[in-house]
Amino acid sequence: MARSAVAVLRTRPETVLGDVARLFDLAEAGRFLDPGAGTILKDNISWHIMFPGANTTPWQMEGTIRALRERGYRDLTCVQNETVVTRAEKGMRWNKLDRVLEAYEVPVRSNFRPADMRWIPWEPREPLLALHRIFPEGFRIPDFFVGRNIVHLPTVKCHIYTTTTGAMKNAFGGLLNRRRHWTHDVIHETLVDLLRIQREIHTGIFAVLDGTTAGDGAGPRTMRPVTKNVILASADQVAVDAVAAKLMGFDPLSIPYIRMAHDRGLGTGDPREIEIRGDDLSGESWGFSVGANLVARFGRAVWFGPLHALQTALFRTPLLAFFVLGSALYHDRLWYPVVGKARVRKWREGPWGRLFSDYESGLPERSLRFRERP
Numbered sequence: 001m002a003r004s005a006v007a008v009l010r011t012r013p014e015t016v017l018g019d020v021a022r023l024f025d026l027a028e029a030g031r032f033l034d035p036g037a038g039t040i041l042k043d044n045i046s047w048h049i050m051f052p053g054a055n056t057t058p059w060q061m062e063g064t065i066r067a068l069r070e071r072g073y074r075d076l077t078c079v080q081n082e083t084v085v086t087r088a089e090k091g092m093r094w095n096k097l098d099r100v101l102e103a104y105e106v107p108v109r110s111n112f113r114p115a116d117m118r119w120i121p122w123e124p125r126e127p128l129l130a131l132h133r134i135f136p137e138g139f140r141i142p143d144f145f146v147g148r149n150i151v152h153l154p155t156v157k158c159h160i161y162t163t164t165t166g167a168m169k170n171a172f173g174g175l176l177n178r179r180r181h182w183t184h185d186v187i188h189e190t191l192v193d194l195l196r197i198q199r200e201i202h203t204g205i206f207a208v209l210d211g212t213t214a215g216d217g218a219g220p221r222t223m224r225p226v227t228k229n230v231i232l233a234s235a236d237q238v239a240v241d242a243v244a245a246k247l248m249g250f251d252p253l254s255i256p257y258i259r260m261a262h263d264r265g266l267g268t269g270d271p272r273e274i275e276i277r278g279d280d281l282s283g284e285s286w287g288f289s290v291g292a293n294l295v296a297r298f299g300r301a302v303w304f305g306p307l308h309a310l311q312t313a314l315f316r317t318p319l320l321a322f323f324v325l326g327s328a329l330y331h332d333r334l335w336y337p338v339v340g341k342a343r344v345r346k347w348r349e350g351p352w353g354r355l356f357s358d359y360e361s362g363l364p365e366r367s368l369r370f371r372e373r374p
Contacts, residue, residue: 003275004236004268006243010279011212011231013059013355020063021070023208023233026277030071032235033204038075039068039149041106042174045080045091046157046165049336050356052225052347053215056153058096058359060210060231064151065104079144080110081173096359103363109144111174117144119177124197129260130189134182141175141201149204150174152237156230156244157215157223158290161187163255164245165220167207167237168195188256195237195266207240208233212352214248216288222335225347228286238267239274246271247281248288293335 007026011019024030033039041064043056061078068076078101080088088110092098101108109116119140131139152170159165161184171194176183183190198205211230215223230247234240238261242252252258252269262269276282347353 003273004234004239005275005277006232006234006236006240008230008232008243008276008278008281010229010281012229013351016059016212016231016355017063017066019231020060020208020233021067023231023278024067024071027206027233027235029067029206029233029235033073033149033151033206035072037147037149037203038077039073039151039204040145040174041065041076041078042150042152042170043078043080043092043097044152044154044170044173045086045088045095046155046220047331048087048091048094049332049340050094050096051221051223051336051340051344052213052352053155053157053223054219054221055091055095055155056097057155057210057212057352057356058100059212059355060153060155060208061097062100062104062363064153064208065100065106068151069104073149076104076106077144078106078108079142079174080108082110082112096356099359099363111142111144112177117142119143120146122197122201124193125200126196128193128196130183130186131193134186134190135179140177141197145174146201147203149206150198150202152205152207154207154209155213155215156209156211156228156232156248158217158219158248158288160218160220160290160292162191162257163250163290164241164248166209166241166244167234168192168241168257168261170207171195171198188260191257192260192264192266195261196264198237199266204235205237206233206235207237209240209244211244211247213347214286214288216248216286218291218293221331222293222340225343226286226288227347227350227352230281236267236274238262238269242269242271243274243276247284247286249285250288293330 007023046054120143122141154170168191209232214228217223245252258269
C-alpha cells in the first residue's frame with residue numbers, strides 16, 4: 001500500500017506563487033482531482049478582521065488559482081460560509097481575497113444564499129459517530145458540493161477546542177449549517193464524520209496549508225503570529241494535519257480527531273508512515289501551545305466542563321444572541337484594539353506584512369512576473 005505523501009516547502013514572498021505550484025506537483029494533485037469536474041476553493045476566514053495566521057492569505061489563494069488553471073482546471077468557484085461570530089463578506093474584503101478572486105474572474109458563492117445553493121438531505125453510506133445525534137431530523141449538505149472537487153485553504157494554527165485546526169476542520173463551515181456550534185462538545189467526532197462525508201460526495205479532495213505566518217496560542221483568533229515561511233499540501237487531509245501538528249510541536253496521534261481518522265482508515269495520522277516531499281523539516285518543533293482566553297475558558301466550561309448542563313439553554317435558545325454579542329465585543333472591541341492591533345502592526349513591518357500591503361493596492365507586480373523557485 002502506497003504511503004500518504006505531504007509536500008512541504010520553505011518559501012518567501014518573492015517565490016511563494018511558484019512554490020505553491022510546486023506543491024501541487026510534489027503532492028501529485030492531478031492524481032486526486034478530477035479535471036472534468038468543477039473545483040471548489042474553500043477558503044478559511046476564522047476572523048473577518050485581518051489577523052496574521054488566522055485566515056487564508058491572498059498569496060495562498062492566488063497561488064492555488066494559478067496552479068489549478070495552469071494544470072487545466074478551469075471551472076473554479078470560491079465558496080464562502082457564515083458563522084455566528086464572523087462575517088465572510090467583510091473577511092474577504094479585509095483580507096484582500098476579493099481582489100484576487102476578481103482579478104482571476106473566479107465567482108464566489110455562499111452556502112447560505114438560497115440563490116447560490118440549496119441544502120439537500122444526505123444519507124451517509126457509513127455510520128456516523130456524532131452528526132446523526134446532533135441532527136436527528138436528518139443531515140443536510142449544500143447541493144453545490146456534490147460531484148465537485150474541493151481544495152481547502154486553511155492556515156497552520158492552534159485552536160482552543162481541537163488543539164490544532166487545518167484541512168479537516170476546514171469542512172466545518174462548508175458542510176454544516178448555522179447550528180454547527182451545537183457540535184462543539186463532540187467536535188473531534190464531528191470532524192471525522194465530515195471527512196467521511198467528503199469522501200462520499202467529492203470527486204477529489206486536496207488541501208494547501210499556509211504556514212508563512214503560523215498562529216500560536218488561543219486560536220483561531222487571539223493568537224501570537226509567528227513567521228515560519230512554510231507551506232504544505234496533500235490529498236490526505238489527515239496526513240497534512242498530522243504533519244502541521246508535528247511542526248507546531250504536538251504529538252499528532254494525541255489529538256483525538258487525527259487519531260480517530262487514522263484508526264478508521266480515513267487517512268494517515270502517524271508521521272512515521274507519511275512520506276515528506278520537498279524540504280525536510282523533520283527536525284523542527286515550534287513549541288506552540290494552545291492556552292486560553294476569556295471566551296475560551298467560558299466555552300470550554302460549557303462544552304466540556306462544569307457548565308455542560310447549561311449548554312442547551314445557552315446555545316439552543318435566543319440566549320445565544322448574548323453569547324454572540326459578548327464574543328464580538330471581546331474579540332473585536334477589546335482584545336484586538338488592546339492586544340491584537342500591536343501584533344498586526346509589528347507583523348506588517350516584516351516581509352509577509354509588506355507583501356500583504358502590496359495586495360491592498362491591487363495585485364502586486366510580483367503576481368505578473370513572479371520568480372519560480374530555483
